[in-house]
Amino acid sequence: MSKKGKLLIFSAPSGAGKTSIVKRILSKYPNIGFSISATSRNTIREGEQNGKDYYFLTLDEFKKKIKNEEFVEWEEVYDKAFYGTLKSELERIWTEGRHVIFDIDVKGGLNIKKQYGDRALAIFVQPPSVQTLEERLKKRGSENDKSLQERINKAESEMKYASHFDVVIENDNLDHAVQEAEKYINEFLN
Numbered sequence: 017m018s019k020k021g022k023l024l025i026f027s028a029p030s031g032a033g034k035t036s037i038v039k040r041i042l043s044k045y046p047n048i049g050f051s052i053s054a055t056s057r058n059t060i061r062e063g064e065q066n067g068k069d070y071y072f073l074t075l076d077e078f079k080k081k082i083k084n085e086e087f088v089e090w091e092e093v094y095d096k097a098f099y100g101t102l103k104s105e106l107e108r109i110w111t112e113g114r115h116v117i118f119d120i121d122v123k124g125g126l127n128i129k130k131q132y133g134d135r136a137l138a139i140f141v142q143p144p145s146v147q148t149l150e151e152r153l154k155k156r157g158s159e160n161d162k163s164l165q166e167r168i169n170k171a172e173s174e175m176k177y178a179s180h181f182d183v184v185i186e187n188d189n190l191d192h193a194v195q196e197a198e199k200y201i202n203e204f205l206n
């Protein structure tokens with residue numbers, strides 16, 4: 017189904033809870049596969065696995081793949097932390113006969129939407145407020161002061177892009193957000 021596989025893009029500021037939504041969707045839809053991004057982020061969080069959550073690469077490995085044009089899109093999301101979607105990843109999932117779901121930042125999400133048009137559904141996950149984001153990021157405990165500030169600054173600018181997406185889901189409550197996401201996905205896939 018390489019030609020028929022669709023793309024479901026979930027974008028949001030860091031800490032908006034999109035990863036939790038995407039995980040719940042994946043557990044409910046066996047016909048959807050997760051696009052495992054490549055990253056040069058040098059910390060692996062508790063519970064993260066190489067080859068499952070991300071392909072963790074060194075900066076050099078990542079740059080080599082950029083040079084070889086192996087990415088559909090890539091970005092230096094944070095200082096020295098590159099993230100990108102590999103062409104081989106989309107082919108892998110489509111060849112399995114599944115649709116692809118992305119957990120990706122706002123710029124990357126819009127980039128993919130631009131390339132795939134009606135074949136893609138771009139969903140923006142809106143956190144209730146920047147303050148809530150900050151609280152969630154602090155609670156997650158994954159950031160130091162500098163990277164926390166970096167993520168909050170980026171979130172503030174990303175919030176402005178909601179209207180560029182096909183649909184916006186507010187994540188004030190996970191169950192509710194998942195229900196809404198399912199409704200849009202069912203409409204789009206059927």
Ligand code: 5GP
Pocket residue numbers: 028029030053054057089090091093099100101119120121122123124125
């Ligand atoms: P984190 O370090 O929190 O896992 O990810 C940081 C940001 O990079 C998040 O907003 C995440 O969605 C985004 N991201 C993850 N994979 C990709 C990708 O393949 N491309 C782009 N552009 N952003 C990504």
